Amino acid sequence: MADSIDKHKRKSRYTTDRNAPGAFEGETVTRRGLMTGGAMAAGGVATAAIALPALGFALGPMFERTAPSTWQDVGSVDDFNPETYVPVVMNLVPSIGEAGKTTVYIRKFDPSRDTERNSDLPYVAISTRCAHLGCPVRYIQASQRFVCPCHGGVYDFEGKVDGGPPVRPLDRFYTRLSEDGKRVEVGDRFSVNSELERFSPRDPSEHLDGLWQYLYPSRPST
Amino acid sequence: MNPTGMLPKFLRPAPKRPAERPGPKPRPMQNAGAQVQEGGIGALGWLDERTGASPFLRGFLFRKVPKGTNWFYTLGSATMFAFVSQAITGVFLAMYYEPDPSRAYTSAAHITNDVFLGELVRGMHRWGATVMIVLLFLHMGRTFVFGAYKYPRELNWVIGVVLTVLTLMMGLTGYLLPFDQRSFWATVVGVNINASGPIMGPYLADFMRGGAEFGPTTLSRFYALHMMLIPGLIGALIGAHLYLVAKLGTTAPPWLKAEKKSLRREEI
Numbered sequence: 001m002a003d004s005i006d007k008h009k010r011k012s013r014y015t016t017d018r019n020a021p022g023a024f025e026g027e028t029v030t031r032r033g034l035m036t037g038g039a040m041a042a043g044g045v046a047t048a049a050i051a052l053p054a055l056g057f058a059l060g061p062m063f064e065r066t067a068p069s070t071w072q073d074v075g076s077v078d079d080f081n082p083e084t085y086v087p088v089v090m091n092l093v094p095s096i097g098e099a100g101k102t103t104v105y106i107r108k109f110d111p112s113r114d115t116e117r118n119s120d121l122p123y124v125a126i127s128t129r130c131a132h133l134g135c136p137v138r139y140i141q142a143s144q145r146f147v148c149p150c151h152g153g154v155y156d157f158e159g160k161v162d163g164g165p166p167v168r169p170l171d172r173f174y175t176r177l178s179e180d181g182k183r184v185e186v187g188d189r190f191s192v193n194s195e196l197e198r199f200s201p202r203d204p205s206e207h208l209d210g211l212w213q214y215l216y217p218s219r220p221s222t
Numbered sequence: 223m224n225p226t227g228m229l230p231k232f233l234r235p236a237p238k239r240p241a242e243r244p245g246p247k248p249r250p251m252q253n254a255g256a257q258v259q260e261g262g263i264g265a266l267g268w269l270d271e272r273t274g275a276s277p278f279l280r281g282f283l284f285r286k287v288p289k290g291t292n293w294f295y296t297l298g299s300a301t302m303f304a305f306v307s308q309a310i311t312g313v314f315l316a317m318y319y320e321p322d323p324s325r326a327y328t329s330a331a332h333i334t335n336d337v338f339l340g341e342l343v344r345g346m347h348r349w350g351a352t353v354m355i356v357l358l359f360l361h362m363g364r365t366f367v368f369g370a371y372k373y374p375r376e377l378n379w380v381i382g383v384v385l386t387v388l389t390l391m392m393g394l395t396g397y398l399l400p401f402d403q404r405s406f407w408a409t410v411v412g413v414n415i416n417a418s419g420p421i422m423g424p425y426l427a428d429f430m431r432g433g434a435e436f437g438p439t440t441l442s443r444f445y446a447l448h449m450m451l452i453p454g455l456i457g458a459l460i461g462a463h464l465y466l467v468a469k470l471g472t473t474a475p476p477w478l479k480a481e482k483k484s485l486r487r488e489e490i
Contacts, residue, residue, distance in 0.1 A: 061439065062428040093437040097323035099406040100436070134414040136407065150411070201434065203427055205418035215420040219428060 063220050070094070071185040074106060077177065080123060080184060082110035085139045090186070103128045104173060104186060105139050105146075114158060116196040125173035125186050126159045131166040134204040146170060160194065167207045168193055281468065288474035294368070295472060297361035302460060304354035308392075309453060311347040319399065321445035323438045326401035351393060358389055370473040378466040381459055388456050395448035401441065409444070410436055 015023035015030050022032045074088045085105035092102055105126045109119055126146070128136045135150035145162060146155035154163040159170035174187035189201040193208035199218070202208065206216035270276045287295075318337055320329040333340040362382065365371055371379035398409040413436070417427030432439035 059429060061431075061433040062425050064433075093435045095323060095438055096436070097327075097401070097438075099327060099401050099403060100323065129410075133411045133418070135411060203417035203424055204414045206424060216424055217421075219424055219434075 069188055071176070071187050073178070073183050074104070074125075074186050075184055077182060077184055080106050080108050082108040082113070084141055085126065087139070088186075092189070103136065106175070106184070106186070116158070121175045122177055123175035123184055124158075125175050127171040127173065127189055129171060129204055131161070131168045131170060131204050132164070137170065158196070159192075160196070167205060167212075168202075168209065169196065171201065285468060285471060287472055288478075290475045290478045291472065292475065294364045294475075297357060297364050298467075301354060301357040301361050302464075304350055304357055305389075305456060305460065308347060308350050308354060309457075311343050311350065312449070312453075314343055315347055316449060321399070321442050323401065323441055326399065326441060330400045330402075351396060355389060355393060358386060362386065368473060368476055375466070375470055375473070378463060378470070381463050381466070385456060385459050385463065388452050388459070392448060392452050392456070395444040395452065398441065398444045399448065406436075409440075 011018055013028045015027045016025055020030050020033075022030050024030070072090055074090065075086075080086050085107045087103045088106055089101050089103055091100055093100060105128065107124050109122055109124055111117075114124070126139075128138075130137050130148040130150065130153050132148065132151055132153050135148050137146040137148045137153065137155065139146050144157045146159060148154070148164065148166070152164045153161070153166040155166070155170055156162045159172070161167075161169060169192050171189050171191050173189050176185050176187065177183070178185055191199045191202040191206075191208060193199065193213075199208055202216065202218075207213055208216075315333065318329060318333045318340070320326060330344075333344050335341075337343075365379065365382070394409070394412055397412075398405050413427050413430050416430060417423050419426065428434060430440070430443070431437070432443045
């Protein structure tokens with residue numbers, strides 16, 4: 001049984017011992033093997049030279065901040081009050097055209113009513129994107145609540161979740177007064193958790209509370 | 223027998239020079255078509271001789287099918303026909319459609335209202351999308367109920383599942399293109415549903431939108447996916463799907479075995 005071939009025996013380093021075709025005395029790699037390997041490597045480099053830039057081109061927007069910071073004039077200071085929300089139609093993304101117009105609800109900040117203390121924003125601007133899946137919510141003055149038509153998400157006067165599937169309050173926008181103090185301007189969107197602490201803008205359905213938030217990481221693009 | 227034939231070669235008379243040799247007169251010049259006809263070769267024969275297509279086509283088109291093959295077995299071909307119809311109407315729609323946020327809706331309206339037969343072609347594409355998905359699921363159901371996904375056809379089932387996903391992606395990407403309020407907000411919600419997946423979801427949504435916000439890039443991105451990437455993948459996978467069907471053959475309907483058993487019982 002000593003003559004039987006042991007499959008687990010280590011093969012010799014030398015090509016002549018292994019009876020490799022085209023073997024040469026003292027070689028560890030045949031010329032044929034080297035050429036094949038070289039041709040494969042060259043092919044791999046050539047493929048990567050085309051594929052990697054194309055892939056990066058397609059995936060790049062995931063890793064860069066594309067939306068520029070803008071301040072949009074939404075009206076005079078007289079247009080807004082602390083009691084109710086006033087809908088303003090605006091384009092969140094430049095040159096998105098008619099289809100991309102969206103509504104933003106704006107009211108004056110009310111220190112006696114808002115639970116978010118010491119806010120530096122003079123106006124509260126609430127996004128109409130439901131925090132469940134992004135359907136447009138509507139403010140209903142009679143009940144002082146935001147209601148989503150798709151899956152029954154309900155938010156209170158401050159945009160905090162009152163019921164339904166949404167995972168966090170409605171997103172908000174930065175607001176400021178123009179330099180002469182007569183116009184109201186709306187800036188970038190930001191997301192808030194259930195304590196109204198600010199986070200970078202997130203997509204709907206991304207949790208911002210407790211351990212949940214780590215499943216939905218902040219990205220460079222948001 | 224010719225007596226000269228008996229002679230050894232060196233004793234035979236020298237052959238006549240070509241000019242003196244009797245025989246058929248040189249034929250007048252003919253055109254290629256007539257030559258081919260005289261040789262008994264048609265255009266198809268000419269092609270066949272150069273491509274060797276006929277053994278392949280014979281094997282592909284004239285396969286043996288099991289007893290009991292019925293109309294349910296045409297659902298796959300019907301789905302493929304729906305895809306071909308989508309591809310043809312899609313190419314013609316692309317001649318008028320402009321994937322630009324400010325002009326997409328106008329150009330789609332132009333196709334419907336102004337272009338000759340535009341309403342028909344757009345309608346075919348719009349309803350054909352639904353027809354394709356319905357046929358695809360019927361085909362999938364047939365395969366499942368008949369047990370046609372079992373060995374050795376598992377790989378074909380897997381390819382079919384990938385084709386299903388790709389077809390649904392066609393539905394999602396195509397829905398945005400008219401760029402009216404319905405398609406815009408439906409796509410916003412569709413992308414957000416993708417974003418709701420943990421860990422990878424937000425990145426997937428960023429990839430689909432081409433950034434954090436739903437912008438002009440999103441429309442051209444969806445257009446490129448809908449026009450080139452996904453149809454190319456679907457075409458290639460349909461080729462693989464058909465190859466496996468031709469190679470492995472189709473299955474008999476499941477009730478055939480039962481009939482055989484009852485026959486056997488009668489024989490006994």
